[in-house]
Amino acid sequence: METAARVPGTRTAPLRSAAFRRFVLAGLISATGSAMAPVALAYAVIGQGGGAGSLGLVLAVNTVPTIAFLLVGGVLADRMSRSRILLVGNLGAAVAQGALAAVVLTGTASTGSIAACGFLSGVAVAFTVPAGQGVVNQLVEPGQLQRANALVRLPTNAVRVLGPVAGGLVVALCGPGWALAWDALTFVIAALLLHGLRLDATVAVDGVLGALRSGWSEFRSRTWLWTYTLAGTVVVAAWLAGFQLLGPLLAARQYSGAGSWGLVQGAFALGLLAGALVCLWWKPYRLLAVAVCTASLLFLPLTAMGLALPLPAVLCAALLAGVGLDVAIVAWTTAFQLHVPEAELGRAAAFNSVGERCAIPLGYLLAALAAGAWSDRGVLLVCAGVIVAATLLNLCVRDVYRVNRTTPG
Template identity: 40%
Template sequence: MTEEQAPGTTSAGPLRNPGFRWFFAGRLVSLAGSAMAPVALAFAVLDATHSAGSLGVVLAARSVPMLLFLLIGGVVGDRFPRRTVLLVANLGAAATQGTAAALFLTGGFHLAAIAALEFANGVLTAFTTPALRGIVPQLVEPDQRQRANSLLGSSKNLSSIVGPSLAGTLVLTAGSGWAIAIDALTYLLAAACLARLTLPGAVEVGRAGFLHELREGWTAFRALTWVCLTVLAFAATNAIYVGVWNVLGPTIADTTIGAAAWGLILSARAIGTLVATTALYRLRARSLPTGLLCFATGALPLIALALSAPVWLLVATSLIAGIGHGTMAITWETLLQQKVPNTLLSRISAYDDLVSFAAVPVGQLAVAPLAAATGQTEAMLLGGILFALIVTLPLLSPSVRHPSSTP
């Protein structure tokens, strides 16, 4: 985000806007439920089947359609009123999760039925995400968008920290079925909040064909060089992080620093991300280059772990990496909202998400052969070096240093 796009000095924050208050309340409730759902669902399936394979089927049934239908969701988010899209998606998610909870609570578990429900839930998520990323500019003035993104980012990060613990407590005390039922209830509450929204400058219903609008989004995505280069960097670093850090990290930690220290390192990163997203409600995010340089700090814990750094240094580098990640997340979201026309924002966001995460399975599959060929610590060190290089490489492009809304 450039200097002139940063939040102004006005004291009125986005929460003074009734529309944004209802939207924020709905997101807060929905995020709380969504943060609990993976833990609750995992234990519900394992309690019913005692099979890791069955759990894998259910999780894949939800994650695959999230990618397959993402581009369709982007077109729908630009083509139809986003309030309507989000209302239908939240009501649908309440129905799918409510039905799943009923099956678990009544002892009517069938793997195929649960997998089908989670597939439907994944489809609904694919329609939800692009619409969510396009709705903030319709609710909030440009000088308040960073603050709005800060609030939304902070609530998401806080939910990801607190939600799994709450879910674990619910599973132990009330059972996993009730935890999933609470997730269904949060979708209903979110829909009730969204029903109160009135969106100014709503996106008009599109008249062009679906494929035309899909191609139009792809053309716009490719034409914005700074978007393409940054998203490609996201894709590569996601593959590195998920593969090297998430897979090799615990493996190395298990034989060196131990599980407790590894948990502390992961918590430090989550705390750092929360600190950054919260601080950016007041502080000014400077520019895309600054965001990328902050994001490059994600290489530090990988390099530190590869070099057998002490636990305190691993915690410190992980905290710094979290701050860098949180800073880039808010900078990127605000920059897209400022530079991309709202009529294209859901489609551009969908291509952003699809490209950014499509390489994740590649990283997960490639890390084992890489570690076998080079050694685990060597692969970790290589991952850290590549992470830093890939993140900073887009800075060579003038379009990244000075992003514009036109090709």
């Protein structure tokens, strides 16, 4: 097993590093299970007699602990070896998914047992997300960060195109329990790969509460960071409300139902894959401004569906939205890694993630309330307008144009 370390001044391509290849492979293997898990989870709930209420409860129980423990995960990511946190987090997720697979396969699953496993899985995510955000910059030189971030996302985006289809086939042929079992196994394999990274830990000089206070102070002092997080929370809430919640309903009424919605989802996934490819050669100087602008393309499919445009137009809009979102993610991640000190990356990532995670229930709640007053198409257009407005307001922040590429390449 090698100890990952950067060699100052090198221009080696990321994939020539065995440690980076190990990290990418771990993410790819884990993604194959995670892409199947939502389909399997839904049918596991249905299989034990649950309906929309039971599934909503399970999803909520999975989300709440992630939000609750994210800040603790951020503190630990700045105090401990991030590779060790990822190892433990992936093993914890493997235990949770393995237990869920066991109760489903043995026919003893209930809403309570499924929710309990989801709770444990949510806790694991709270620790792996902040730790994962600070790994790439420990493996590659600053000049290779954008390419490395794109390479990390490229295989996982490819899996997103085929994963749900494969998950549906596995669930249909073998049952949801076996798809969940595969998800658990992928976490184990990923944990073993990540164990080989053995990244050094940052030396901690204060307690947990002191680390949280100093982390918040640093987060708040960077105007570009908290304004992007705030705008991102609004954008994510509007996107989830419009696309994920109301999108399938509009597809059922305006187009051909599940088949057309599957095409829209596929176009969006292909866009994500194309966006990662774009980031391999396009290296914009104004990283944060590009992230803000390209993320705003999410308004396109909402507008297309809200205006009841033909399905081909919706597919083109979803494709462009996917491209824009992945370019935004890579540009944002690169800017974040370049402009936040390594010793603060975990806590800063945690504060940013809390905002995005809170957008999930917020978006669904607001969409449910608005649907009672307006038509679904009207709500979609409002969501599109909210995304555009949040983008324009964020572009009014002067610091957005100061967070730029600091190295060539």
